[in-house]
Amino acid sequence: MKAGEKAVIQVTGLYKVYKVGDTKVRALNGVDFNIHRGEFCAIVGASGSGKSTLLNMLAGLEKPTKGKIVIAGEHMETKSENELVAFRRKHIGFIFQSFNLLPTMNAVENVALPLTFQGMDKSKREKLAEDAIKLVGLKKYRKHKPTQMSGGQQQRVGVARALVVNPEIIFADEPTGNLDSRTSEDVMNLMKKVVREQNQTLIMVTHDNHLAEYADRIFHIKDGKIIKIEDKRESAESGSVESEEKE
Amino acid sequence: MKVLDLLRLSTSNLFKRKMRTILTVLGVTIGVASIVVMISLGLGLSRSLTEEMSSYGSLTSVTVEDSSNTYYYYEDEGSSNTTEEKHLDDDAIAELAALPNVEQVVPMLRMDVMLKSGAYEGNYITLYGVPDGYLESQGAELAQGTFPVGGNGQMQVLYGNQVLSQIYNPKTMSGYWYDGTMADLDLMNDTIFFILDQEAYWNFQYGGTPEGGEAPKMPKKHIFETSGILAGGPDDYNSYSYNIYCNIDDLKALIKKEFKNRTIPNQPTTATGKPYKEIFYNMLYVYTDSMDHVKELQTTINGMGYSARSDAEWIQQQQTTMGYIQLVLGGIGAVSLLVAAIGITNTMMMSIYERTKEIGIMKVLGCDMRNIQGMFLVEAGCIGFIGGVVGLIISWILSAVINMLANTMGGEMGLSSNISYIPPWLALVSLVFAVLVGMVAGFFPSLRAMKLSPLAAIRNE
Numbered sequence: 001m002k003a004g005e006k007a008v009i010q011v012t013g014l015y016k017v018y019k020v021g022d023t024k025v026r027a028l029n030g031v032d033f034n035i036h037r038g039e040f041c042a043i044v045g046a047s048g049s050g051k052s053t054l055l056n057m058l059a060g061l062e063k064p065t066k067g068k069i070v071i072a073g074e075h076m077e078t079k080s081e082n083e084l085v086a087f088r089r090k091h092i093g094f095i096f097q098s099f100n101l102l103p104t105m106n107a108v109e110n111v112a113l114p115l116t117f118q119g120m121d122k123s124k125r126e127k128l129a130e131d132a133i134k135l136v137g138l139k140k141y142r143k144h145k146p147t148q149m150s151g152g153q154q155q156r157v158g159v160a161r162a163l164v165v166n167p168e169i170i171f172a173d174e175p176t177g178n179l180d181s182r183t184s185e186d187v188m189n190l191m192k193k194v195v196r197e198q199n200q201t202l203i204m205v206t207h208d209n210h211l212a213e214y215a216d217r218i219f220h221i222k223d224g225k226i227i228k229i230e231d232k233r234e235s236a237e238s239g240s241v242e243s244e245e246k247e
Numbered sequence: 248m249k250v251l252d253l254l255r256l257s258t259s260n261l262f263k264r265k266m267r268t269i270l271t272v273l274g275v276t277i278g279v280a281s282i283v284v285m286i287s288l289g290l291g292l293s294r295s296l297t298e299e300m301s302s303y304g305s306l307t308s309v310t311v312e313d314s315s316n317t318y319y320y321y322e323d324e325g326s327s328n329t330t331e332e333k334h335l336d337d338d339a340i341a342e343l344a345a346l347p348n349v350e351q352v353v354p355m356l357r358m359d360v361m362l363k364s365g366a367y368e369g370n371y372i373t374l375y376g377v378p379d380g381y382l383e384s385q386g387a388e389l390a391q392g393t394f395p396v397g398g399n400g401q402m403q404v405l406y407g408n409q410v411l412s413q414i415y416n417p418k419t420m421s422g423y424w425y426d427g428t429m430a431d432l433d434l435m436n437d438t439i440f441f442i443l444d445q446e447a448y449w450n451f452q453y454g455g456t457p458e459g460g461e462a463p464k465m466p467k468k469h470i471f472e473t474s475g476i477l478a479g480g481p482d483d484y485n486s487y488s489y490n491i492y493c494n495i496d497d498l499k500a501l502i503k504k505e506f507k508n509r510t511i512p513n514q515p516t517t518a519t520g521k522p523y524k525e526i527f528y529n530m531l532y533v534y535t536d537s538m539d540h541v542k543e544l545q546t547t548i549n550g551m552g553y554s555a556r557s558d559a560e561w562i563q564q565q566q567t568t569m570g571y572i573q574l575v576l577g578g579i580g581a582v583s584l585l586v587a588a589i590g591i592t593n594t595m596m597m598s599i600y601e602r603t604k605e606i607g608i609m610k611v612l613g614c615d616m617r618n619i620q621g622m623f624l625v626e627a628g629c630i631g632f633i634g635g636v637v638g639l640i641i642s643w644i645l646s647a648v649i650n651m652l653a654n655t656m657g658g659e660m661g662l663s664s665n666i667s668y669i670p671p672w673l674a675l676v677s678l679v680f681a682v683l684v685g686m687v688a689g690f691f692p693s694l695r696a697m698k699l700s701p702l703a704a705i706r707n708e
Contacts, residue, residue: 052705061611061701082616089613100608100704104263116252117614161612173705 007034008168008201009058014067016053016224027053029224031067035217040195040202042215047207050224052173055205059092059171060084072168089117093162093200095172095191099154101146101161107133108142111161118165132160136190152183159191163198170195172204176211188214248618257625264598268630271587271594275634276641278584279681283642283669285580288649289573291668296569300562306538309545309557311335311343311531313515333552334515335528343533346547348540353381355530356498357513360491361442362414363468367422367430369414370445374404374491376498387487392435392475397494402501404441404471406434408479409488423481434476440468443505446512467505499526538562584681587634588688591627595692599623599699606696607704616697623693624686631685635678642669642677 016028027050035041045051056062057069060076061084069076072091079087088094093114101110108129115125133142136156146154155175162170175191176184192214195202204215212218213232220228261268300306313335333339335354344352356376362369382394382405395403414430415422423429432439442448443466450463477487502511503526510522513529533555535544541559548555599606606619646667653666 056702056705059611061705085610085613085616087613088611089615092613094611096608096611096704100604102605102608104259113609114612117248117609117612117618119249119252121249122252165613 006037008037008039008072009033009035009203010068010070011058012068014054014057014069015065016050016057016062017065026224028057028064031221031224031226033219033226033229035201035203037201038195038199040192040214040216041204041219042212042217043203043205043219043221044209044212045207045221049221051205051207051221053224054221055171055173055203058169058203059094060088089114090165091168093165093167093170095155095158095162095170095175097174097177099146099151099158099178101154101157103146106143106145107138107149107157107160110146110157111164114161114165128164129160132164133157135163135194136160150183151179152186155179155183155187156190159187159194163194163200166198167200169201169203172202174206175204176206176208184211248615253618253621253625257622258629260598260602260622261626261629267594267597271590271630272634272637274587274590275584275631275681275685276638278580278587278684279635279638279677280641280645281583282577282580282680283639283673283677284645284649284667285576286573286673287642287646287667287669289569289576290670290673291666292572293566293569294668295666296565300558300565306558306562307535307541309533309535309541309548309555309559311339311533311548311553311555313527313529313554334523335531335553336525339528339553340531342551343531343548343553346533346544348535348537348544349533350536351532351534353378353532353534354495354528355532356495356502356526357529358443358498358502359445359512361445361448363440363442364414364432364437366416366418367414367432368417369410372410372413372491373489374441374493374498376493376495378495382487382492387485388478390476390478392473395474395493397497402469402471402493402497403474405474405492406476407488407490407492408477408483409481410434410491412481413489429481435473438470439473441471442466442468443502444512469501495528502526584684588684591630591685591688592692594630595623595627595689596695598626599692599696602696603699603703606699607701610699610701611704620693620697623696624689627685627689627693628682629685631681631683631688632678634685635681638681639674639678 011034012032014028014031015026018025018027029050031054043051043054053062057064057076058071060079064077067077071087074087076084076087102113105113108126111129111132112125115128120128130142133139136159138153138156138160141149141153141157144153146157149157155178158175162172172191176187179187188211191202191204194200204211206212216231216233218228218230218232219226220230297306340352340354343349354377358374358376359371360374362372379394379396387394390408392405395405397403411430411432411434412423414432415425416430420426421428445466447463447466451465454463471493479485479488502514506522510516510520511526514522515527516522533544533548535541538559541557542563545555545557545559609619610616646665646669649667650665
């Protein structure tokens with residue numbers, strides 16, 4: 001971690017407890033970390049480790065039981081649902097595992113959808129959407145409906161949709177989960193390249209250690225706790241894998 | 248989110264599910280059409296009823312009668328309540344004319360007369376004295392001749408179109424009411440004798456000579472100039488058809504001359520049974536400017552010591568009844584619209600279940616919750632609007648068909664106007680109502696859509 005760099009995300013003492021019948025399940029059991037602007041972070045863990053819960057809370061889709069989440073200087077845990085929606089609209093891009101494009105809209109319209117929600121004029125938002133589609137290399141497919149595109153192409157549209165609002169942070173939830181390994185690599189390379197070029201912050205959740213290798217930092221999560229943070233940049237500099245045990 | 252984008256999203260959703268939208272719209276269409284047609288029937292009925300009522304007489308007048316004309320059941324108990332009997336003279340006319348909302352006071356003088364012409368006679372036919380111009384102003388129509396005019400020395404009379412049916416031949420007992428044969432009289436040209444003092448006539452005909460008195464004399468027979476006959480056949484009743492009309496001042500003068508100091512039929516007497524010196528009017532018609540003032544005016548006049556009556560109560564009763572009929576008819580229509588509203592709710596609920604994921608995606612991507620609610624409300628409102636428009640078109644067609652059928656076979660029912668009537672306000676109100684019903688029906692589903700968890704979008708199935 002470089003000193004002086006302002007953290008985009010600050011998480012302190014984050015707990016999430018679900019009640020299942022009489023037993024309490026601690027999905028997150030005290031999580032602290034900071035993420036800086038321009039970083040590509042991967043949250044890796046097995047199924048049920050709490051990684052998806054963490055992502056949902058960072059994106060303001062779920063409320064934490066305890067703890068603080070500060071994103072771009074704003075406390076997420078105190079916001080009402082409508083404020084969270086407004087916050088996502090302005091500051092957050094989202095890439096889904098199952099792409100989640102609206103089937104009735106073509107590529108450009110899908111990419112422009114978040115801008116529609118912002119209340120942007122049709123001509124302006126379509127121009128921005130066209131730019132984003134060019135960026136992910138789908139210029140030829142811009143008038144295609146999702147059903148006329150392959151999975152990889154659909155996810156590229158998804159990436160363009162996350163980028164188009166020029167968000168503070170992009171969240172990706174198993175972005176290659178529905179893709180074959182070759183297409184996965186393409187999409188991962190694209191994401192990495194775009195994030196680098198645009199100086200975007202990307203947080204990706206995956207269970208695949210191989211995919212996590214694309215990230216700058218890897219958060220290993222198990223039983224609701226971060227057990228290890230790998231920093232690929234430092235390890236690349238020092239030439240050795242440095243691990244950090246977290247309690 | 249821009250309103251235009253919201254509309255575009257909503258309508259595209261409706262288009263996506265054409266069949267379901269059409270079926271839901273059909274429900275609203277039937278609902279709106281049944282409400283509009285039912286109310287139009289109620290309105291048409293009430294309109295033809297009002298027309299019918301005004302043919303019976305003026306709806307804006309109060310009739311003031313001389314108290315001696317009304318039946319008194321307590322007469323023997325003495326005048327405990329009435330301090331003074333008020334009679335209808337020119338002072339009374341002036342007093343009533345000064346009341347607020349009164350436009351005109353018309354006096355009427357009544358005299359039951361007997362007609363005799365050759366073998367024919369007619370008993371107790373009412374001769375009315377009215378001011379010149381009164382009948383014309385009430386819209387009475389002439390079959391021939393002119394309206395009677397007073398003040399030219401010779402009294403003119405106007406016959407109602409059913410007067411002739413009152414005249415019969417007492418010897419052969421033939422007449423309109425006996426064997427259906429009309430008296431063979433030409434009212435315009437034949438000489439007709441009027442006997443004003445019928446009591447004297449009966450005494451002369453059948454009464455014996457009272458002890459110590461002189462034998463009764465045949466009362467005077469008058470011949471008047473016939474000015475005209477009112478339009479209509481022997482079966483066309485209106486409020487003038489059984490009467491004979493003449494100028495009121497002529498009649499007054501005639502009665503004075505005929506009955507000098509004797510008791511005059513249809514005229515009040517003093518407490519001791521003596522006739523008054525002057526002739527009082529039997530009736531005053533007090534015309535007011537609007538139907539709404541009739542009841543109030545009637546109460547005021549009664550409070551002044553006169554005996555006033557009007558059709559206001561009856562009309563009010565009729566209107567209340569019509570109101571109930573309209574309510575029932577509208578209620579029947581409302582039931583089908585309620586069913587349609589439930590249909591809308593159902594459609595929207597289903598739509599929400601189908602679109603749970605889509606709504607979740609929108610929420611994750613930052614679609615304002617009110618926009619999501621608005622989207623569903625607009626969809627439901629659109630269903631209501633389209634249903635309302637189509638329903639109105641169908642209502643107009645149905646209304647035209649009903650009127651056509653009613654006019655071809657309902658002529659003998661005496662319904663002159665259309666029985667189904669859709670005024671512009673009904674069309675407008677029903678359209679607004681349809682949209683409102685749609686929105687209300689869509690409100691609960693829209694609330695549900697708004698509250699859906701965005702996590703649905705994350706879940707992978």
